[in-house]
Structures are given as structure tokens and as C-alpha cells.
Amino acid sequence: MSRILEVRxxxxxxxxxxxxxxxxDTVSLxxxxxxxxxxxxxxxxGKSTLASSVMQLIPHPGRIVSGEILFRGQELVKxxxxxxxxxxxxxxxxxxxxxxxxxxxxxSIGIQICDVIMAHNPVDAREAKHRTVELLNSLGIPEPxxxxxxxxxxxxGGMKQRVLIAMAISCDPDLVIADEPTTSLxxxxxRQILELIKEKVIGxxxxxxxxxxxLSILAEICDRIYTMYAGRVVETARxxxxxxxxxxxxxxxxxxxIPRHDVxxxxxxxTGSPPSLDDLPPGCxxxxxxxxxxxxxxxxxxxxxxxxxxxxxxxxxx
Amino acid sequence: MSERxxxxxxxxxQTVALTKHFLHTKNVLSRIISGTKWVRAVDGINLEVHPRxxxxxxxxxxxGKTTLAKLxxxxxxPTRGRxxxxxxxxxxxxxxxxxxxxxxxxxxxxxxNPRITIGSLLREAIRVNRIVAxxxxxxxxxxxxxxVDLSPDxxxxxxxxxxGGQAQRVVxxxxxxLQPSILIADEPTSALxxxxxxxILNLLIRLQHELHLTMLYITHNLxxxxxxxxxxxxxxxGKIVEMGSTEELFAQPFHPYTExxxxxxxxxxPLAKRKIIxxxxxxxSPIDIPSGCPFxxxxxxxxxxxxxxxxxxxxxxxxxxxxxxxxxxxx
Numbered sequence: 160m161s162r163i164l165e166v167r168x169x170x171x172x173x174x175x176x177x178x179x180x181x182x183x184d185t186v187s188l189x190x191x192x193x194x195x196x197x198x199x200x201x202x203x204x205g206k207s208t209l210a211s212s213v214m215q216l217i218p219h220p221g222r223i224v225s226g227e228i229l230f231r232g233q234e235l236v237k238x239x240x241x242x243x244x245x246x247x248x249x250x251x252x253x254x255x256x257x258x259x260x261x262x263x264x265x266x267s268i269g270i271q272i273c274d275v276i277m278a279h280n281p282v283d284a285r286e287a288k289h290r291t292v293e294l295l296n297s298l299g300i301p302e303p304x305x306x307x308x309x310x311x312x313x314x315x316g317g318m319k320q321r322v323l324i325a326m327a328i329s330c331d332p333d334l335v336i337a338d339e340p341t342t343s344l345x346x347x348x349x350r351q352i353l354e355l356i357k358e359k360v361i362g363x364x365x366x367x368x369x370x371x372x373x374l375s376i377l378a379e380i381c382d383r384i385y386t387m388y389a390g391r392v393v394e395t396a397r398x399x400x401x402x403x404x405x406x407x408x409x410x411x412x413x414x415x416x417i418p419r420h421d422v423x424x425x426x427x428x429x430t431g432s433p434p435s436l437d438d439l440p441p442g443c444x445x446x447x448x449x450x451x452x453x454x455x456x457x458x459x460x461x462x463x464x465x466x467x468x469x470x471x472x473x474x475x476x477x
Numbered sequence: 478m479s480e481r482x483x484x485x486x487x488x489x490x491q492t493v494a495l496t497k498h499f500l501h502t503k504n505v506l507s508r509i510i511s512g513t514k515w516v517r518a519v520d521g522i523n524l525e526v527h528p529r530x531x532x533x534x535x536x537x538x539x540x541g542k543t544t545l546a547k548l549x550x551x552x553x554x555p556t557r558g559r560x561x562x563x564x565x566x567x568x569x570x571x572x573x574x575x576x577x578x579x580x581x582x583x584x585x586x587x588x589x590n591p592r593i594t595i596g597s598l599l600r601e602a603i604r605v606n607r608i609v610a611x612x613x614x615x616x617x618x619x620x621x622x623x624x625v626d627l628s629p630d631x632x633x634x635x636x637x638x639x640x641g642g643q644a645q646r647v648v649x650x651x652x653x654x655l656q657p658s659i660l661i662a663d664e665p666t667s668a669l670x671x672x673x674x675x676x677i678l679n680l681l682i683r684l685q686h687e688l689h690l691t692m693l694y695i696t697h698n699l700x701x702x703x704x705x706x707x708x709x710x711x712x713x714x715g716k717i718v719e720m721g722s723t724e725e726l727f728a729q730p731f732h733p734y735t736e737x738x739x740x741x742x743x744x745x746x747p748l749a750k751r752k753i754i755x756x757x758x759x760x761x762s763p764i765d766i767p768s769g770c771p772f773x774x775x776x777x778x779x780x781x782x783x784x785x786x787x788x789x790x791x792x793x794x795x796x797x798x799x800x801x802x803x804x805x806x807x808x
Contacts, residue, residue, distance in 0.1 A: 201670040201671065201672060202670055301758075315759055317759055318759075345537040345538055345697065345760075346537060346697060346699070346738055346741045346742060347537065347737060347738065347741050347756045347760075348537075348759060349741065350740075350741035350742075350753070350754075350755055350756070351755055351756070353743070354753075354755050372670060372671060373743070374671075374745050375742070375743035375744055375745040376743045378743065378744065378745050378746055378747045378749075379743045379744075379747070398747045399747050399748065402745060402746055402747050402748075403748070412672065413671060413672060414745060416671050416672050416674070416675035417671060417675075417700065417745050418674075418675070418678060418698070418700030418701045418703065418704045419700050419703070419744060419745065420699035420700045420702070420703045420727065420739060420742055420744075421703075421727075421744055421749070421751075422703075423703050423704060423724075424704075425679075426675040426678060426679055426704060427675060428672070428675050428676045428679055429672035429673075429675070429676070430676075432640045432642065432673070
């Protein structure tokens with residue numbers, strides 16, 4: 160299996176007037192060919208910043224401070240805009256949480272998909288339109304030839320998300336990064352989109368980096384999972400180990416805090432709230448909320464250690 | 478807290494054929510040309526919540542669950558039908574309704590006045606409704622803050638200085654400051670992260686027990702329903718399609734929509750064996766509700782009867798109501 164994406168010791172900070180927000184702090188992760196990798200974490204843990212860093216789309220005043228991002232062996236951080244344009248949307252594409260803010264409201268959805276196809280393939284407008292209609296049809300959009308001319312505001316949330324998926328897979332990418340693609344949708348629509356991602360992204364052999372706060376979804380689709388907390392990866396394991404023998408106290412608490420509809424059980428609470436990213440404690444950032452904390456956690460920052468095969472944890476006390 | 482207002486008998490909350498239709502075509506000309514269209518947000522709902530019971534109202538966006546809450550609160554007046562809170566309509570209650578019936582909204586911070594401190598907004602609620610004697614107001618403020626696990630120094634903070642979870646706890650505190658006997662919680666945890674969500678849910682469960690609250694818990698999150706509620710009512714397009722005790726309903730749903738909802742939610746266990754049902758299409762618009770059973774265009778088990786004949790809500794077994802011609806238990 161070849162490596163599609165490798166992020167090495169990446170740090171991305173936001174420089175505000177008086178403070179520095181350390182959104183992503185020395186994070187390493189990789190995605191192999193054909194693999195589905197989950198990235199879990201609560202809001203503000205830096206997971207979306209990581210996604211936009213990989214795409215080199217990190218908004219001002221954020222910037223990548225250090226580290227490498229290798230996409231199929233090619234370094235992206237110092238890449239020219241020209242090369243990036245060739246990769247983005249073509250070999251590497253992104254599905255966002257909120258499709259309405261990423262679709263152009265003044266252009267019909269068909270034309271927007273055609274633009275992506277024509278930017279990366281030597282095809283004329285007629286062929287691009289033909290492909291677009293086929294794509295819309297395969298994504299379960301009724302009356303695709305008619306819908307081609309629809310504007311984003313004429314479509315429901317689920318339909319807009321389908322359009323975004325159509326754009327993302329239009330050039331048969333090597334890697335799709337999906338950033339909370341189902342979060343704002345209703346339960347039954349979320350299920351439709353999830354099945355579509357399974358079929359059209361995973362089923363077609365693209366690698367997938369699925370970013371979400373909803374661990375349940377990751378249980379269903381992922382091969383491996385990373386958890387982030389306060390800008391850092393705190394645990395990574397293969398899916399079954401992740402859910403059945405989690406090691407980091409944060410992951411354990413998080414898993415038992417999920418209200419499940421298939422069982423009735425008391426929910427674990429995590430007291431306090433995540434630390435603010437501009438003022439991280441010197442030791443472990445989970446220290447104030449942790450059950451296993453000790454003296455050492457306050458002083459030294461725990462590094463990721465491989466405790467079991469492919470199961471890495473950053474905690475002094477496990 | 479002082480003794481609570483508990484009714485002797487009968488449901489704490491009752492709706493009778495409650496209906497709310499909103500005018501869709503506001504333009505007079507188009508009304509003349511193509512006829513008046515109505516959004517049937519809530520359509521003939523009969524519901525009873527008994528004292529000290531937690532009834533969960535489950536449904537996807539646009540099914541009318543928030544409109545129903547507003548009707549019960551008297552914030553909207555019904556097109557037809559009635560609401561009874563402790564045997565009286567909201568209009569008959571007048572100003573005595575607020576101390577009886579309180580609501581917790583989804584967006585905690587948005588329902589707090591940003592310009593006054595947490596202390597003064599709690600104080601105001603207690604004073605205006607004359608919950609305790611004037612000299613005991615400060616004490617009462619401390620007490621409700623303690624109830625929701627906030628320290629008394631939160632009194633001097635403003636809403637923007639609170640985290641999402643804290644803001645939601647202040648909203649709960651403000652609702653409880655009036656010592657209500659009925660609490661409506663409208664998606665109280667859906668804007669929160671998992672770890673915070675668990676805390677709010679546990680808080681609501683604890684307070685419901687301690688204060689013997691009657692609760693209408695409105696949500697789309699099935700996991701939280703399982704943990705908190707005694708009974709569940711599932712809504713689809715302004716109507717109740719299934720109702721029953723939480724344990725029975727989760728063990729064996731009778732309505733295909735309920736089954737599909739359960740089968741759509743992912744489970745945080747990669748080894749769990751389960752069937753997944755993918756529903757066709759999307760929820761139709763409440764302006765053009767399908768003929769017969771409103772769910773028939775998406776139903777995997779539909780038959781020709783379903784297209785023409787509306788299934789009335791009927792009691793299949795004691796306490797188990799379903800609006801389906803072919804309930805799943807009989808298949």
C-alpha cells in the first residue's frame with residue numbers, strides 16, 4: 160500500500176493582535192491508499208484547521224509555522240500556487256460541512272460542477288455538461304438534466320451536500336477530505352449522504368479523511384481513527400481497538416459520554432471545558448479535566464507512544 | 478425549594494386536536510389566481526403528559542415540534558384545538574402561566590439578555606413573578622445557581638463570558654427560578670459538544686427527579702431520548718405517527734418511520750450488527766402533504782391502501798399508539 164498523505168509535525172497558528180492561537184500543534188498523521196481515516200474531536204480542537212492546512216487554504220491570519228505535508232510524496236507547504244491548482248479539486252478534494260457557504264449563489268450548480276471538470280480535464284463544454292448530468296444522476300439527484308440549471312437556494316440541504324460531493328469526486332480524486340459533511344443534516348438525510356460517501360468515495364477506491372465530532376459515524380466507516388484535543392493528536396488506533404480498548408482518558412470519557420439509542424446507560428461527564436488555545440498549560444492540556452492526572456502531567460508534555468501495535472497514545476499514566 | 482404545585486389528578490399538559498396552519502401565500506393576487514395555500518405545521522395533535530412524566534417529542538426538522546412547543550406556551554394561538562396546562566388554557570392562566578410552565582431553548586446564549594448580568598436576570602425573573610419574599614431574592618438566586626452546578630460568582634458575569642454549556646445551565650437556572658412544575662426543553666443539547674451535552678443531559682435527569690418535574694423533551698437526538706424519557710411521541714409532517722413507552726418503542730418500533738429513524742443513526746461500536754434502512758427522498762413540504770398516509774412516498778413497506786387512505790392513530794396494545802395501516806409488529 161502506498162502512502163497518499165503524510166503530515167509530519169505540522170503546526171499551524173493564528174496570529175492575532177496580542178495572542179497566538181495554536182490551532183494545530185505538531186500534528187502527524189497519514190492516510191494510505193484506499194484507507195478511510197477518521198479525525199475526531201470537539202469544536203475548537205483544530206481539526207478543521209488541519210483540513211484547511213492540508214489543502215493550503217488556511218485563512219488569514221493563520222499560517223503554517225512548521226512541518227511538512229506530503230501528498231503522494233510531493234511537499235505541499237512550499238508548493239507554488241500553480242502546482243496546487245493542479246492538485247486541488249483534481250487529485251485532492253474537500254467536502255465541507257456547510258454546502259451553502261461554499262457554493263456560489265449566483266451560478267447554477269451544473270455550471271459550478273462543469274467548471275471543476277473543465278479545469279482539470281481536456282474536455283469541451285458539451286462533454287463537461289454530459290458528465291455533470293451523469294454525475295448528478297449517480298448521486299441520486301432526481302431529474303438531473305433539469306436540476307443542472309438550479310441555483311443553490313433552490314435546493315435543500317441534503318441536495319446541496321450531494322452537489323458538493325459531486326464536485327469533490329468529479330475528477331476521481333486520490334484523497335477526499337470530508338469536514339463534518341453530515342453534521343447539519345437531519346437523521347434520515349445524514350444516512351443517505353453517509354451511504355453515498357460509502358458508495359461513491361470509499362467504494363470507488365479513493366482514500367478518505369473523515370473529520371467529525373460524531374464518533375458513531377467513524378465506527379461505521381473508518382479503518383483507523385485519530386482523536387485531537389487542544390490542537391494535538393492524543394490517541395490513534397485501528398477502529399476496533401479505538402472503540403473497544405481506548406487508552407487515553409479523554410477518548411475513554413468521550414466514548415462513554417455518547418448517549419446511545421440502543422442501550423440505556425449512565426453517561427460519563429467531562430467536567431470543565433477545553434483550554435483556550437492561546438494559553439495552553441506547559442504539561443498535558445487535558446490535565447485539569449483528567450481522572451488519571453499526576454505530578455508529572457503538570458510539568459512534562461506527554462509525547463505519543465506506541466503502546467500496542469498501531470495504537471499510539473499521548474499520556475504519562477496509561 | 479418550597480413545596481411544588483402538583484395537580485391532584487389528570488394530565489399536567491394536554492392538547493386536544495391541536496392544529497396550527499400558517500398562511501403560505503401572503504400575496505392577495507396569487508391567492509386569487511392559484512388559491513390560498515397553508516403550511517400545515519401542526520395538524521390535529523392529541524397529547525397528554527402526566528405529572529412527573531418525561532415525554533420526548535422526536536422528529537426531524539420541519540416536523541412541527543417547535544411550533545407545538547410555542548402553542549403550548551401560548552406564544553402562538555392555535556388555528557383549531559385546545560391546549561390545557563393543569564386543566565386550564567394558556568389564556569385562562571394569563572400571568573399565572575409563567576410560574577407554572579417554563580421553557581429551555583436550544584440556543585442558550587441567544588436567549589439571555591447580553592446587557593445584564595446573570596445575577597440580575599435571575600433576580601428579575603424571581604422578583605417579577607413574586608416567587609419569594611423580596612428580602613429572600615438573593616438567597617433564591619444563589620440556590621438556583623447551585624442547583625445547576627454554577628458557583629455564586631457567576632452572578633456578576635455577562636452571557637458572553639460564559640461557555641456554551643454554562644450558558645445553557647443559566648437558561649435552565651432561569652427556568653427553574655420560577656419553581657415551575659412543567660418544563661419544556663426544546664433541543665437543549667443539540668448545539669453542544671458531546672462532553673458538554675452529557676453534562677446537561679445528566680443535569681436535566683437529576684433535576685427532573687429531585688424537583689418532580691413534568692417534562693416535554695423535544696429533540697431529534699434519539700440517544701438522549703433513550704436516556705431521559707419515560708414515553709416517546711414520534712412526529713412526522715405535523716402529526717404524531719407513533720407513541721409509546723420508551724423501552725417498548727425502542728425495543729420494537731411499530732411505525733416504519735420510527736424503524737427507519739432508529740436504523741439511520743450510527744452506533745459507536747464497529748462490531749455492532751444491525752440493519753441499516755435508507756429512506757428514499759426527503760420529507761415532503763408541509764404545504765403539499767401527500768394524500769393518504771403522509772409517509773407513503775418514502776415508506777419501504779407501502780401498499781396501495783396507503784396512497785389513498787389516511788391511517789388514524791390507533792392503540793395497538795395498551796399505551797402503544799401507531800398511525801399505520803400495516804404496523805411492523807403484524808408483518
